[in-house]
Amino acid sequence: xxNLSDLTISQAKELLLNRSISSVELxxxxxxxxxxxxxxxxxxxxTFDQALKMSKISDEKYKLKKDIGLMEGIxxxxxxxxxxxxxxxxxxxxxxxxxxxxxxSTVSKNLWEEGAVLLGKTxxxxxxxxxxxxxxxxxxxxxxxxxxxxxxxxxxxxxSSGGSASAVAADLCLAATGSDTGGSIRQPASFCGxxxxxxxxxRCSRFGMIAFASSLDQAGPITKDVLDxxxxxxxxxxYDKKDSTSxxxxxPDFPKIVKLGVKGIRVGIPDEYIVxxxxxxxxxxxxxxxxxxxxEGAEIIEINLPHTQSALPTYYxxxxxxxxxxxxxxxxxxxxxxxxxxxxxxxxxxxxxxxxGNEVKRRIMIGTYVLSAGYYDxxxxxxxxxRKLISDDFSKAFEKCDCILTPTTPGVAFGIGEKQDDPLEMxxxxxxxxxxxLAGLPAISVPSGLNDEGLPIGLQIVARPFxxxxxxxxAFVIEQLSNFNKLKN
Amino acid sequence: xxxxxxxxxxKWEVVLGxxxxxxxxxxxxxxxxxxxxxxxxxxxxxxLIDAGMPGALPVINQECVKQAVITGLGLNAKINLKSIxxxxxxxxxxxxxxxxxxxxxxPIVGSGHLIIEAEEGTKKIGITxxxxxxxxxxxxHDQDFENSFIDLNRSGCALMEIVSEPDLRSPSxxxxxxxxxRSILRYLGSCDGNMEKGNLRVDVNVxxxxxxxxxxxxxxxxxxxxxxxxQQAIEYEARRQVKLIxxxxxxxxxxxxxxxxxxxxxxxxxxxxxxxxxxxxxxDLPPLILEKKMIEDLKLQLPExxxxxxxxxxxxxxxxxxxxxxxxxxxxxxxxxxKLVSDRDPKMVVTWLTGELFSYLNKxxxxxxxxxxxxxxxxxxLDLINDGTxxxxxxxxxxxxxIESNMSASELVKKKGMVxxxxxxxxxxxxxxxLDQNQKMLEEYRSGKEKLFGFFVGQIMxxxxxxxxxQMVNTLLTKRLKK
Numbered sequence: 001x002x003n004l005s006d007l008t009i010s011q012a013k014e015l016l017l018n019r020s021i022s023s024v025e026l027x028x029x030x031x032x033x034x035x036x037x038x039x040x041x042x043x044x045x046x047t048f049d050q051a052l053k054m055s056k057i058s059d060e061k062y063k064l065k066k067d068i069g070l071m072e073g074i075x076x077x078x079x080x081x082x083x084x085x086x087x088x089x090x091x092x093x094x095x096x097x098x099x100x101x102x103x104x105s106t107v108s109k110n111l112w113e114e115g116a117v118l119l120g121k122t123x124x125x126x127x128x129x130x131x132x133x134x135x136x137x138x139x140x141x142x143x144x145x146x147x148x149x150x151x152x153x154x155x156x157x158x159x160s161s162g163g164s165a166s167a168v169a170a171d172l173c174l175a176a177t178g179s180d181t182g183g184s185i186r187q188p189a190s191f192c193g194x195x196x197x198x199x200x201x202x203r204c205s206r207f208g209m210i211a212f213a214s215s216l217d218q219a220g221p222i223t224k225d226v227l228d229x230x231x232x233x234x235x236x237x238x239y240d241k242k243d244s245t246s247x248x249x250x251x252p253d254f255p256k257i258v259k260l261g262v263k264g265i266r267v268g269i270p271d272e273y274i275v276x277x278x279x280x281x282x283x284x285x286x287x288x289x290x291x292x293x294x295x296e297g298a299e300i301i302e303i304n305l306p307h308t309q310s311a312l313p314t315y316y317x318x319x320x321x322x323x324x325x326x327x328x329x330x331x332x333x334x335x336x337x338x339x340x341x342x343x344x345x346x347x348x349x350x351x352x353x354x355x356x357g358n359e360v361k362r363r364i365m366i367g368t369y370v371l372s373a374g375y376y377d378x379x380x381x382x383x384x385x386x387r388k389l390i391s392d393d394f395s396k397a398f399e400k401c402d403c404i405l406t407p408t409t410p411g412v413a414f415g416i417g418e419k420q421d422d423p424l425e426m427x428x429x430x431x432x433x434x435x436x437x438l439a440g441l442p443a444i445s446v447p448s449g450l451n452d453e454g455l456p457i458g459l460q461i462v463a464r465p466f467x468x469x470x471x472x473x474x475a476f477v478i479e480q481l482s483n484f485n486k487l488k489n
Numbered sequence: 490x491x492x493x494x495x496x497x498x499x500k501w502e503v504v505l506g507x508x509x510x511x512x513x514x515x516x517x518x519x520x521x522x523x524x525x526x527x528x529x530x531x532x533x534x535x536x537l538i539d540a541g542m543p544g545a546l547p548v549i550n551q552e553c554v555k556q557a558v559i560t561g562l563g564l565n566a567k568i569n570l571k572s573i574x575x576x577x578x579x580x581x582x583x584x585x586x587x588x589x590x591x592x593x594x595x596p597i598v599g600s601g602h603l604i605i606e607a608e609e610g611t612k613k614i615g616i617t618x619x620x621x622x623x624x625x626x627x628x629x630h631d632q633d634f635e636n637s638f639i640d641l642n643r644s645g646c647a648l649m650e651i652v653s654e655p656d657l658r659s660p661s662x663x664x665x666x667x668x669x670x671r672s673i674l675r676y677l678g679s680c681d682g683n684m685e686k687g688n689l690r691v692d693v694n695v696x697x698x699x700x701x702x703x704x705x706x707x708x709x710x711x712x713x714x715x716x717x718x719x720q721q722a723i724e725y726e727a728r729r730q731v732k733l734i735x736x737x738x739x740x741x742x743x744x745x746x747x748x749x750x751x752x753x754x755x756x757x758x759x760x761x762x763x764x765x766x767x768x769x770x771x772x773d774l775p776p777l778i779l780e781k782k783m784i785e786d787l788k789l790q791l792p793e794x795x796x797x798x799x800x801x802x803x804x805x806x807x808x809x810x811x812x813x814x815x816x817x818x819x820x821x822x823x824x825x826x827x828k829l830v831s832d833r834d835p836k837m838v839v840t841w842l843t844g845e846l847f848s849y850l851n852k853x854x855x856x857x858x859x860x861x862x863x864x865x866x867x868x869x870x871l872d873l874i875n876d877g878t879x880x881x882x883x884x885x886x887x888x889x890x891x892i893e894s895n896m897s898a899s900e901l902v903k904k905k906g907m908v909x910x911x912x913x914x915x916x917x918x919x920x921x922x923x924l925d926q927n928q929k930m931l932e933e934y935r936s937g938k939e940k941l942f943g944f945f946v947g948q949i950m951x952x953x954x955x956x957x958x959x960q961m962v963n964t965l966l967t968k969r970l971k972k
Contacts, residue, residue, distance in 0.1 A: 083544045096543065103537060105544060208544040215772035243546050244774050322772050325576050328587020329541040333639070348580055371578070371767035380769060 004029045005171040009074050009228040010255075012174055016062055016073045023055035023062070023073030023117060030075045030119055033172045040142045042167035043120040044080045045088050051075060054117040061115065070235045072115030077167045077176035080121035081128055082108045082219070083208040087118075091210045092126040092136035092160075095330045095337045095355030105208025106240045107177060107219045114235040119173050123163030126357045127327065128184055128212040131429040133162025134420065135359040143192055143413050144170035147453040155413040155455070158188030158429070164222045165192040175223040175232050179209060181216045182315050183409075183433025186445035189222050190408035190458025193447045193488060195229045195475065196222050200466045201440030202247035203233075205240030211326040213319035214245075216437050225485075226446060226476040230254035233468065249466045258472045263297035265470060268401030272308035275431055279411045281451035286407050289448055289459045292481035293405065293474060301401045305393040310386050311435040316427060317370050317383035318438075323360075324367025330355060362423065391439040394462075403470045406432055408445040408458035432460065442468040446475035448482040456484075491608050492659030494697060496731045501697045503727045504704060505663055506655035509670060510648045511680040512624065512688040513556045519623050519647035520547030520590065527686055531629075531640035539626075539645040541585030546773050549574075553647040554777065556679040557597050557621050559787055560649055563677045563794055564616050566601025568784050574621075574774045578767045583626035583639050591650075593768040596620035597777065603673065604796055605665040606814060614666055615654030624648050643687075649680070655694065655704070660720035667691060667716055668818065672795050676820045684714055691719055695726045697734070705730070706740040710754055713747045722747040726754045798823055806835035815843055821857040828864040833871055841871060845888050862892045870898040877958055878902065880909050911958040916949075916965050919957065923948045924969070934970065942966070 004026065007015070015021045031048050058073030083089045083101035090096045104112075112118070125135040133141040133156060143157040143166055157166035161178030165188035168176050178185035180198035189196025197220045204219035211217060221232035234254045240246040269290060274283070294300050332338035332351030339350035356364070370379035397404065409429055419425045436443040442465070445458040459478055463470040479485075493500040518525055521538035537545035561568050573595040576588040598619035605612050626644035630637045651670065657663050671682035671689060682689045696707035710726060713719045725747075730740045742760040747753075793801070795817040802813040802823075816839070817823045830838045846858055846867070855861055870891065873879040879902055884891075891901055902908055910916060923945055924931055934941040949962050 089543070091543070099543070101543070103542070103544075206544075207546050210543045211773075213772070242548060244548050245772075321769060325578055325588050325767075325769070328578060328580065329543070329585060331580060331582075331587060333582050334540055334585060335542070344582065368767065371769050373765045373767075376767075376769070 005033070007174060008224045009071070009174050009231055012074060013072070016058075017068070019062060023058040023075075024052065026073065027051050027055040027075045027117055027119070030173055033170075034119065037144075037170050037172055040144060040166050040170055040172075041139050042122055042141055042163045042170065042172055043077065044090055044092070044123050044136075044138045044163070046120040047087055047118050048120075050087065051117050051119050054112070058115050058117060069113065069115030070231055071111060073117060074115065074174050075117040075119045076111065077119055077122040077164050077173040078108055078111075079124055079161050079164050079177045079179055081124055081179050081210045082177060083210065084108055084118070084121065087121065089121065089210070090138070091128070092124045092138060093330075093355065093357070093360070094137040095351070097137065097337065099336050101208070103208060106205035106238065106242065107209060107236050109208075110238055111177070111235055116235065122161075122167055122176055125160035125162065125184075126360050127210065127323070128160040128179055128181055128217075129323070129359050129363055130159040131183070131187060131426055132156035132414075132416070132419070133159040133166075133188070134416065135159070135357055136163075137357060140416055141166045142416065145192060145413060145455055147455055149453050154416045156191065156416050158191035158409075158413065160184040161188050161196075161222060165189055165194055165196070168192070168194055168222055168224060175221055175228055177219060177236070178222045179212075179217055179219050180433075180437065181212050181218075181319060182437050183430040185220045185222060186408050186433050186443060186458070186460060187429055189445045190447070190456065191413040193456030193484065194222055194224060195226050195447065195479070196220065196445045196458075197229045197233055197468070197471070198437070198443050199233055199237060199468050200247070200442045202245055202249075203237040203251075203442070203466070203468070205238060205243040205246045207240055207242040207246075211322075213322040214326060215322060216315075216319060218437075226444075226472055226479050227255060227258050229444065229475075230258045230472050247466070252469055254468060254472060257469045258476050260473055261296055262293055262474050262477050264299070265293075265403065265474065266299045266301050266401040267293050267474065268301050268303035268397050268404040270303050270305045270308065270397070270404060270406060272305050273406040273432055275410055277410045277428060278407065279451070282407045282410065282412070282457050285449045285457045286405070286459065288482070289405055289478055292478055295481070296477045298474070303397040303401055303404065305390075305397060305404075305435065307386065307389045307393050308435055311390055311438055312427060312431050314383045314386045314390065315430070315434040315438060316366070317379050318387065320363040320367030321370050321380050321383075322367070324364045324371065327356075327360070327364055359423075387438050390435055394435075394439045394441060398464050402463065402467075403474055404462040405474070406460045406462070408432060408460040412451050412453070412455040412457060436460075436462045441465060442471050444468075444471040444475045446478050447484045448478050449484065450487050492661070493700075494727050494731045496735045498735055499699055501727070501731045502700050503658060503723065504655050504696045504698060504707075505657040505659075505723060506694040506707075507653045507657065507663065507666060508692040508694070509651045509653075509667070510624075510690040510692075511560075511651060511674055511682070513553050513647040513649060514678060514680055515550060515552045515556060515647055517550055517552070518645040519550055519553050519621060521645050523645065525646050529642055531638070531642060533642065535641040535644065539585065539641050541587065547590060547771070549774065549777065550647065553621060554597070554779070555787065556647075556677075557619060557649055558779065558784060559677050559791065560651075560674065560679045561598030561601065561619055562784070562788055562791055563673050563679075564598070564601040564603055564619065564651070566616055566619065567599035568779065569595065569597055569599055570779050570781065571595065572597040572620075572777045574771045574777065575768045576771045577622075579764045581625065582637070583628045583641070583644065585626065585641060585644055589623050589625065590771055590774070591622035591768075592620035595776075597779075603666070603669055605662060605669050607662050607665060612656075612662070614656045617652040617654055619649050619651045622648050622650055655696075660723045663693065663723060664716050664720055667719070669795070672818050672820070676792055676794050684716070687714065690714065693719060693723060695723055695730070696740070697727050697730045705734075706742050708740065708743045708745050708754075710745050710747050711757065713749075718747060718749050721749070721752055722754055725752060729754065795823075802826075806830060808835050808839050812839045812843060819856060821859060825858040825864060829868055829871075833868065834875065837871060837875065841867075845885060849889060849892060866897060873898050873902060877911055878909055880955070880959060882959075883909070883955060908956070909958050910953055910956045911961060913961065913965065916957055916961055917969070919949050919952055920945075920962075920966055920969050922952065942970070
């Protein structure tokens with residue numbers, strides 16, 4: 001095995017199946033990689049002992065050729081937002097820095113049942129609030145990609161699933177889980193040259209995934225290619241009676257349909273996504289994407305999503321509103337950090353002042369404000385109405401087309417420390433990903449080229465509810481025709 | 490206007506509305522599978538959801554939904570096919586999530602009513618709404634000098650908040666309302682109505698006004714745990730408000746607490762200090778959608794409720810309205826009565842049930858007659874009285890001993906030698922003996938002092954040790970004296 005680094009899940013599985021390599025060997029290989037790339041700060045907690053145990057069990061299954069799961073023996077990273085039984089789970093926050101759950105999230109449980117091996121818990125923006133992975137209590141994550149023009153400049157991996165994206169991009173694991181509230185899977189995948197899939201709201205159970213904004217949060221995979229994405233998504237999702245918003249829709253055999261092509265598929269191109277600040281390299285790449293799909297027999301259709309420009313403000317009312325309630329449980333009473341105080345109010349104030357970082361506090365304050373008496377109608381209620389309009393935009397568009405192709409982000413990975421002073425500029429990172437989140441639609445980001453500096457660009461494909469299959473098919477075509485794997489090297 | 494507060498200047502009407510929190514009788518909590526059993530070790534009935542752990546999600550307990558619908562139907566209320574759970578946000582140590590899941594704008598049950606028998610007659614009290622919500626845990630402050638403790642066993646238990654219209658006008662009406670509501674809940678089985686255990690908790694909104702004037706500013710008195718205290722609290726609070734207004738001050742909208750030791754209410758927080766609960770729809774829970782069919786099915790399964798039962802009792806058994814009202818107020822009593830009365834004289838059954846048995850139950854602090862004496866055992870006693878084997882008086886004397894013994898009525902009568910003497914010759918012998926021994930009295934009787942009849946009866950009963958059949962003594966003595 002000359003270069004295990006380049007392996008994808010599907011390739012690794014082949015090697016494991018024909019027993020050219022053992023899961024233990026593969027797992028140990030990643031131990032070394034993780035130890036050598038600590039400077040990227042991808043992992044909050046390494047779980048090497050656990051990984052060895054799990055990989056041994058997988059090897060046993062390969063040996064017996066029995067009960068081999070979809071992810072059998074595949075070492076992965078788990079975003080530290082998913083509760084893992086007896087393994088520290090922090091959500092990137094000081095307030096949970098020593099929190100050890102006694103229960104397992106459904107998504108991680110599903111992955112373990114399919115044989116995945118846990119290398120560690122990956123870094124993230126605190127409570128998944130951020131677009132650059134700079135808000136983590138455990139420090140920022142560094143993107144392994146470098147600009148040709150400035151080799152020394154450290155770039156952000158995007159966020160909030162920055163640790164997961166950076167770890168996969170740096171080959172510290174074969175794949176990793178992410179969670180996406182307004183773009184937290186797709187944007188870092190795009191910044192790190194990876195495939196990031198946010199499935200339809202309800203596909204993956206939210207049980208045991210620490211909540212940011214419950215009506216938007218959705219788990220999904222961050223992988224090196226589209227086929228891996230389909231394999232991992234299939235492993236992650238399930239109907240779960242422990243999550244009342246989880247869907248009972250049948251789960252298709254995603255890996256089977258990935259390569260079926262886009263012939264006859266109608267691809268919508270929304271005018272409104274040509275936003276201010278859309279980088280010209282990105283725009284050019286988008287045009288290429290249109291041509292690639294067309295060349296494979298897709299029909300290109302101009303569509304309108306007239307409320308697109310309202311999506312970001314809507315999102316930044318609804319998500320903080322939900323977060324302000326979701327984060328009320330971190331009060332220092334039952335678990336997590338507790339700072340002392342002379343009375344109850346002081347315990348609350350001191351604990352939360354010390355336990356939460358600035359971005360989290362900002363969003364709790366915004367959320368509390370928009371729900372307050374006298375402001376509720378003007379902000380929260382109005383935002384709910386606009387959300388409906390945005391959803392309706394998509395429904396109408398999908399009368400004419402089967403999927404929508406857009407860039408994932410207006411720009412590419414930027415330097416650590418940039419855009420830190422102006423939260424609004426930071427929020428603009430999500431302007432193209434947020435609409436699909438508000439509408440609960442499946443959306444995938446697939447790497448589609450490099451910009452002038454040699455940094456990855458991603459294209460986003462949005463489809464109808466529960467039609468992840470079309471996302472995968474179109475993404476696979478773009479992956480092939482963009483020849484991204486060659487560009488990368 | 491039977492009830493009023495007399496001020497210096499005028500009479501004041503008291504306007505009262507109630508918010509009743511009734512814990513639903515279900516094995517598990519509203520959104521979690523934890524047990525709801527009472528009296529368990531602290532924090533032994535708590536799961537992730539009840540403790541507000543990260544990543545925990547609520548899942549509605551359909552049994553609780555069913556109970557709320559049944560209760561709504563029992564209160565003649567509109568059942569809403571779509572209702573929404575909201576988060577009510579506030580910080581408190583016994584509120585683990587930092588919010589209570591409740592229903593705000595779209596409750597599961599809309600307007601309805603119940604009937605009370607007030608002094609002035611039958612009165613219809615409006616129910617504004619009934620909604621489902623989570624209970625909080627319990628803070629315990631008396632275990633340690635420096636620390637408070639939290640017991641989350643109650644956290645997440647299902648409550649129905651039942652809100653009345655401000656239709657009540659006196660403490661006694663409030664008492665009747667609570668008793669009626671509790672009775673309906675028990676009939677339906679949706680809540681055991683136990684106030685001591687906190688399974689039924691009452692907040693009262695009190696305001697006063699001059700008769701026919703606009704509604705006054707109300708104060709809410711929270712969490713009073715007995716009907717007696719509720720009545721005291723209302724009295725006190727209404728007088729306080731009248732005093733304030735008559736001395737030129739205004740009543741501030743407040744939440745107040747009742748101090749049962751001092752018998753007074755005191756301010757807990759003013760309207761300005763009241764929380765902004767920031768209600769918003771809980772994104773973890775889709776709207777609660779009910780099937781029409783389910784509601785129709787539940788309607789068919791609804792038990793006969795006290796109002797209907799009362800009418801049937803009056804019609805079927807020819808008993809008085811007052812007695813019927815007493816008999817139907819507790820489901821167990823009504824059932825007991827019906828079993829007992831089956832082939833017996835209703836009047837006699839009512840007298841014995843509401844008289845002797847009730848006074849025994851009261852003494853022993855029991856609710857359910859069945860727990861004191863079985864229908865069969867009680868019935869046999871009544872039958873022995875009825876056929877003349879046992880006198881009413883003797884039966885009453887022996888009643889407590891009888892209930893508490895393991896003997897049947899006939900066994901007891903035998904053992905005590907209590908069988909009534911109904912043998913004509915034996916009684917005639919007794920009469921002769923008494924008349925012999927009281928010649929002087931007999932002469933007086935014959936000379937016109939007929940009142941002495943009672944004296945002779947008493948003497949006969951005495952020598953019979955109370956066992957002579959009184960009716961036969963009467964008849965035979967009359968016959969003998971006429972000679």
